Amino acid sequence: MKGTNLGELEELIMLTVGSLFDEAYGVAVMDELLEKTGRNLNISAVHAVLRRLEEKGLLSSRMGGSTNSRGGRRKRLFTLTKAGKEVLDQTIAIRTSLYNSIPDLTFNFSI
Amino acid sequence: MKHPDPPYWADRFLRWYCNPKFLEEIEGDIYELFDRRVESKGQRTAKIKFIWDVLRFFRWSNIKKSNSKYSTMKGTLLFKNYLKLGIRNIRKNLVTSSINIFGLAIAIAFAITTFIFVDMQLNMDKFHSKGDRIYQITNFMDQDGEDRRWGDSPLLLGPKIAADHPTVESFARIEYTSANVKAGADVFDELVTFVDPTFLEMFDYPMIYGNQQVLYDKNKMVLSKEMAIKYFRNDDPIGKELSIKFSNGTIKRFTVGAVLDEFPYNAGLRESLCIPIENFFDVTDEQNYDWSYLTDATFILMKEGESITSIADSYPEYIELQHGSNPEWNIKSFDPMPLYELSLRSWEMVGSVSGGGHPGGRIALMVISAFLLGMACFNFMNISVVSATKRLKEIALRKVMGGIKKQIVNQFLIENTLQCLFALVFGTLVAYFLLIPGFDYLVPQMELEMRSSEPESMVIFFVALLLGVGLISGAYPAFYISRFEPIAIFRGNQKFGSKNLFSKIMLGLQFFLAVITIVGSFIISDQFMYLSDKDWGYDPTGSFSVYVNGQEQNEQMRNEMISNPMVQTYAASNYLIGRGIPLRSLEYDNRQIRVRLIGVSEDYFETFQLRLKDGRFLTDQALDQQSGVVVNEKFVREMGWEEDPINKTFVYDSVRRTVVGVIHDFHYYDFYSDIDPLIIHGLGESRVRYFSMRTNGEDVFELEQDAKTAWQKVAPNDPFDRVFQEDAFDNFYADNSTNITIMMVITGIAILLACLGLYGLLSFNVQGKLKEFSVRKVLGATPKTLAKVASKQYSIIILISFILGAPLGVLSMQQLIDSIFSENQKGLSAGPFIISIALILITMIITVTGQVRKAIKINPAEVLRNE
Numbered sequence: 001m002k003g004t005n006l007g008e009l010e011e012l013i014m015l016t017v018g019s020l021f022d023e024a025y026g027v028a029v030m031d032e033l034l035e036k037t038g039r040n041l042n043i044s045a046v047h048a049v050l051r052r053l054e055e056k057g058l059l060s061s062r063m064g065g066s067t068n069s070r071g072g073r074r075k076r077l078f079t080l081t082k083a084g085k086e087v088l089d090q091t092i093a094i095r096t097s098l099y100n101s102i103p104d105l106t107f108n109f110s111i
Numbered sequence: 112m113k114h115p116d117p118p119y120w121a122d123r124f125l126r127w128y129c130n131p132k133f134l135e136e137i138e139g140d141i142y143e144l145f146d147r148r149v150e151s152k153g154q155r156t157a158k159i160k161f162i163w164d165v166l167r168f169f170r171w172s173n174i175k176k177s178n179s180k181y182s183t184m185k186g187t188l189l190f191k192n193y194l195k196l197g198i199r200n201i202r203k204n205l206v207t208s209s210i211n212i213f214g215l216a217i218a219i220a221f222a223i224t225t226f227i228f229v230d231m232q233l234n235m236d237k238f239h240s241k242g243d244r245i246y247q248i249t250n251f252m253d254q255d256g257e258d259r260r261w262g263d264s265p266l267l268l269g270p271k272i273a274a275d276h277p278t279v280e281s282f283a284r285i286e287y288t289s290a291n292v293k294a295g296a297d298v299f300d301e302l303v304t305f306v307d308p309t310f311l312e313m314f315d316y317p318m319i320y321g322n323q324q325v326l327y328d329k330n331k332m333v334l335s336k337e338m339a340i341k342y343f344r345n346d347d348p349i350g351k352e353l354s355i356k357f358s359n360g361t362i363k364r365f366t367v368g369a370v371l372d373e374f375p376y377n378a379g380l381r382e383s384l385c386i387p388i389e390n391f392f393d394v395t396d397e398q399n400y401d402w403s404y405l406t407d408a409t410f411i412l413m414k415e416g417e418s419i420t421s422i423a424d425s426y427p428e429y430i431e432l433q434h435g436s437n438p439e440w441n442i443k444s445f446d447p448m449p450l451y452e453l454s455l456r457s458w459e460m461v462g463s464v465s466g467g468g469h470p471g472g473r474i475a476l477m478v479i480s481a482f483l484l485g486m487a488c489f490n491f492m493n494i495s496v497v498s499a500t501k502r503l504k505e506i507a508l509r510k511v512m513g514g515i516k517k518q519i520v521n522q523f524l525i526e527n528t529l530q531c532l533f534a535l536v537f538g539t540l541v542a543y544f545l546l547i548p549g550f551d552y553l554v555p556q557m558e559l560e561m562r563s564s565e566p567e568s569m570v571i572f573f574v575a576l577l578l579g580v581g582l583i584s585g586a587y588p589a590f591y592i593s594r595f596e597p598i599a600i601f602r603g604n605q606k607f608g609s610k611n612l613f614s615k616i617m618l619g620l621q622f623f624l625a626v627i628t629i630v631g632s633f634i635i636s637d638q639f640m641y642l643s644d645k646d647w648g649y650d651p652t653g654s655f656s657v658y659v660n661g662q663e664q665n666e667q668m669r670n671e672m673i674s675n676p677m678v679q680t681y682a683a684s685n686y687l688i689g690r691g692i693p694l695r696s697l698e699y700d701n702r703q704i705r706v707r708l709i710g711v712s713e714d715y716f717e718t719f720q721l722r723l724k725d726g727r728f729l730t731d732q733a734l735d736q737q738s739g740v741v742v743n744e745k746f747v748r749e750m751g752w753e754e755d756p757i758n759k760t761f762v763y764d765s766v767r768r769t770v771v772g773v774i775h776d777f778h779y780y781d782f783y784s785d786i787d788p789l790i791i792h793g794l795g796e797s798r799v800r801y802f803s804m805r806t807n808g809e810d811v812f813e814l815e816q817d818a819k820t821a822w823q824k825v826a827p828n829d830p831f832d833r834v835f836q837e838d839a840f841d842n843f844y845a846d847n848s849t850n851i852t853i854m855m856v857i858t859g860i861a862i863l864l865a866c867l868g869l870y871g872l873l874s875f876n877v878q879g880k881l882k883e884f885s886v887r888k889v890l891g892a893t894p895k896t897l898a899k900v901a902s903k904q905y906s907i908i909i910l911i912s913f914i915l916g917a918p919l920g921v922l923s924m925q926q927l928i929d930s931i932f933s934e935n936q937k938g939l940s941a942g943p944f945i946i947s948i949a950l951i952l953i954t955m956i957i958t959v960t961g962q963v964r965k966a967i968k969i970n971p972a973e974v975l976r977n978e
Contacts, residue, residue: 026140043140044167047133051172063135069146073139 025075058084197526218487219538234564235454246447278417294342321369331368335383379454379465490868491584507597519593527585625865626916633943641937648777650720654836671821682715726772736793746788885971
């Protein structure tokens with residue numbers, strides 16, 4: 001089903017949006033990603049992913065209030081939708097379960 | 112501190128492309144980033160990054176797409192409205208619209224014809240699929256210190272190249288000879304082509320019957336469709352035999368092995384009767400088969416992916432080989448010429464095997480059609496602008512009702528393109544039914560038809576023509592008119608129309624181009640007419656020659672004709688004036704001099720009425736026949752013997768020759784070619800080919816009948832081939848009168864276009880000034896004054912354009928004439944100017960009269976009445 005599989009960048013951005021809660025707009029997401037993961041993305045890439053996730057119904061957006069910075073332009077603020085939260089939960093659950101099924105042997109092996 | 116702004120143009124670009132739905136957030140984010148970067152990294156970096164961001168946002172999902180339902184509907188509705196109004200406008204102003212459309216259509220028709228003509232010339236020989244790998248090996252020979260490119264090349268060159276270079280796939284030579292072909296009871300004098308068997312493999316001529324390997328059989332021949340019909344009429348030619356009698360008397364029989372289909376229209380190389388070159392070695396002397404013999408053309412086919420430069424290293428070796436065997440004709444260098452360029456550049460070459468004209472004609476046609484199109488466009492612009500005066504209120508109303516400038520521009524562009532479309536359709540019809548058949552009639556050998564090398568190029572040309580002409584002629588009116596303020600229009604303040612400088616400049620330009628064209632074509636016509644009346648330097652009237660094969664036939668013929676009372680004088684010669692006299696090279700004083708040689712018997716000078724300048728004519732006495740020569744003035748000049756040419760001597764063909772007489776220069780070929788130094792020597796041992804007679808001008812046809820009867824007794828197996836000397840220049844005269852006709856047509860079109868423009872403008876002008884004329888009339892103006900007022904401003908414009916245009920026309924035409932005729936120029940005379948001024952004036956007066964009469968005849972009461 002469309003939208004249930006997340007790409008790696010999509011997942012990261014959804015997590016960021018979730019963590020920024022109500023302050024998630026393009027530049028903020030970009031900054032947060034840089035800070036937390038060290039990935040320097042171009043703002044246009046962030047916008048593209050955000051819009052794609054919104055089209056998939058995983059994020060919703062609204063225009064924020066007007067501010068004095070940015071030449072008075074409003075921000076588009078993103079939040080996780082219920083579906084988005086579920087997909088995120090699912091993804092994380094799958095990862096955790098897979099991770100847990102790795103036998104300890106594997107870790108010793110490399111040492 | 113002033114806050115720095117991001118680069119303005121980048122922001123504009125963003126706003127231009129960006130979908131308005133996303134603009135705010137995108138702009139907001141990159142502005143925020145910009146501000147931050149100014150603080151942290153400085154203005155410069157921030158600006159560069161800003162531009163980078165704008166560019167990065169330029170992606171499909173962000174780009175403005177006007178796909179909302181609402182806007183499409185509005186667009187089509189308006190478009191329909193424009194179309195409807197456009198058609199209504201054409202109907203309302205039927206006269207001016209037809210002038211517009213008609214003028215443009217004529218110019219377009221001419222442009223289409225030119226396109227087809229040029230397209231054909233540029234695509235000669237393109238149908239040969241291996242053509243991009245075929246080259247003709249041409250060479251440069253030094254003559255009189257001038258390098259000339261020759262198409263001829265050593266007979267042994269082709270095989271040698273193919274043997275030396277693995278990069279060469281094959282070679283094919285072409286060698287022409289004239290021979291008698293006997294089919295059934297008929298005998299024809301034909302140009303027979305010896306070719307290598309590879310010829311048909313190298314070139315892809317479409318075939319009706321046979322395969323490409325047929326010439327590997329030494330006794331097979333290949334005929335063109337035309338020849339097959341000529342020899343066998345409706346019979347199946349395959350397997351039939353023809354016998355060919357070569358010039359040395361050998362008779363060989365050949366079986367028809369293949370028949371070529373009609374040559375594609377762009378075939379530059381057309382061999383109509385080919386036989387394997389093996390036969391050439393049988394019918395010619397053994398000594399010719401070495402490096403000294405030059406064959407008419409050598410083509411080589413490179414292997415796929417190989418460059419022609421790979422054989423360049425061997426040229427010096429070949430040159431040495433050639434020098435060793437033929438010290439008289441020294442090849443200086445070889446140069447391969449690609450097949451596709453062959454007919455375009457055949458004029459550069461002496462003895463080209465391919466057809467193809469001088470590029471001058473092509474360029475002149477293109478320039479002229481550009482001029483005509485330009486004139487028609489100016490015409491169009493002018494009339495469009497002026498006719499918009501009547502529609503100012505419509506424009507104002509559109510604006511008031513919320514129409515924006517862009518829509519008005521679109522409206523006018525669409526209307527103009529619509530008119531152009533009509534013109535295009537009409538012009539295509541004119542080209543198809545009138546111009547191209549006309550051209551084809553005038554120049555039948557061109558086989559001009561509505562077609563192009565590739566269908567796409569024709570489509571592209573038409574679309575380009577439509578858009579180009581539509582935009583060029585519609586853009587100015589559209590942008591000009593859409594600028595007006597509605598308020599000014601409604602108050603009647605908009606100054607526009609008659610006083611418009613622009614329309615005057617346009618009219619001026621139009622006449623300027625017309626004058627260049629008209630003066631130019633009169634000058635060149637003048638030159639052509641001068642040539643058609645020019646003295647040939649001898650008297651062709653009453654001279655009549657029969658082709659004879661050798662001394663024996665000549666004597667028999669003479670015995671038959673000698674008692675005929677109509678024959679005044681007769682003579683024999685090896686070549687004929689007007690039918691080509693071969694070029695030879697003469698070494699004198701360590702110089703190579705290009706001379707033409709003709710061998711004659713005693714009464715030749717009488718028979719052709721050549722004019723003696725100095726000394727005496729040749730006689731049949733042994734000394735004269737062995738070593739006496741008569742030369743022309745050019746020869747004397749070339750040798751530097753102006754002082755006293757008589758009894759000067761030179762060596763040619765290892766015989767010391769003595770000049771016994773000098774004749775005036777005469778034109779032995781046509782006026783396009785220069786007169787070369789000419790030597791007339793005694794016939795001696797050379798082969799007699801022509802028996803010439805002279806009679807009264809009136810008797811010449813009767814004499815022909817007698818000669819024919821005599822010929823049938825002398826040589827029933829050979830064709831009766833006779834030349835009326837007056838006809839020898841027929842081709843030239845036909846060409847010449849074709850040129851004059853084409854020039855006249857062009858002049859006619861140019862004048863027509865200029866007058867259409869003048870008429871359209873004037874009729875609007877008179878229309879707009881009816882009140883002024885009425886008032887003048889009421890106050891007592893005479894018709895003369897009115898006429899003067901109506902036409903004064905135009906006379907000045909036309910005068911100025913004449914003063915500017917005439918010298919330019921002269922200059923450009925003189926260049927063309929210089930490039931075609933290096934000699935035989937008429938020089939400038941007042942004639943062309945007077946004629947063109949008169950022509951322009953007369954047509955202008957005719958054009959103006961109708962309108963002026965309208966101005967004179969108005970009833971002031973009607974015009975001035977205010978309801």
